[in-house]
Amino acid sequence: DAEITQSPRHKITETGRQVTLACHQTWNHNNMFWYRQDLGHGLRLIHYSYGVHDTNKGEVSDGYSVSRSNTEDLPLTLESAASSQTSVYFCASSSRLDNEQFFGPGTRLTVL
Amino acid sequence: RKEVEQDPGPFNVPEGATVAFNCTYSNSASQSFFWYRQDCRKEPKLLMSVYSSGNEDGRFTAQLNRASQYISLLIRDSKLSDSATYLCVVRDDYKLSFGAGTTVTVRA
16 A cells, blocks of 8 residues: 655654654655644644655745655755754655645654 | 634543534635644544535534634534544645644543
C-alpha cells in the first residue's frame, strides 16, 4: 500500500546542531508539505514543494530549509537547532492542491 | 487575529449524546473547508469536506456559513471512538490554515 513515512519518530538534539528530518511518500504525489504543531497553535506551514527542484517558504520558515531532488522525498533541515524549534513535525503530501493532504506519523523533536 | 479560531473545549459528553462546535475564519475569500480528526499524538486525518449547502457523513454533519464566516460540526449519537481533537481547516489557494483544534471526550 502507498504511504507516507517520517524518520526518526523521536529525536533529542542540542542547541546549535544541524538536524535533518526525513519524509518519504510512495503515492507519487507532486505536492509535499512540512508543518510544525505546538500547543495552542494549529499546524503551521514551514515549507512546501510542488515538484522536483521546487521549494517555497511557508509562514514559519526561518531556521529551516528543504530540498526536493526526487518526487518521493522532502527532507527538512534545521541548520542550527534552537530550543524554540522543539515541536512535533508533520510531513504531508497531496496529488492536487485542492485535494486532501495525507499526513505522515510525525517526528517529535526536542532541542536541549 | 488567527486565521482560523476554534473553541479548544474540552467537550465532555456521555455516549449517545449530540455535540456541536464551531470555528470561525478570517479570510472571506477562502475557497475550501474541511474537518480533520487528530487522535492523541497521531497525525491528522481528513474527516470530511464542508460544502456550501451543508453535508452529512453518517453521524457527522458539517455546515458552512459564508456570510458569518463560520463552519460547524455536529456529531450525533456519540461513540467512545469519537474522542479526539477536531481540527477546522480552511484553504486559500495552495495554503491550508489549521485551527488549534476542539477536543471532544466521550465517556461511557
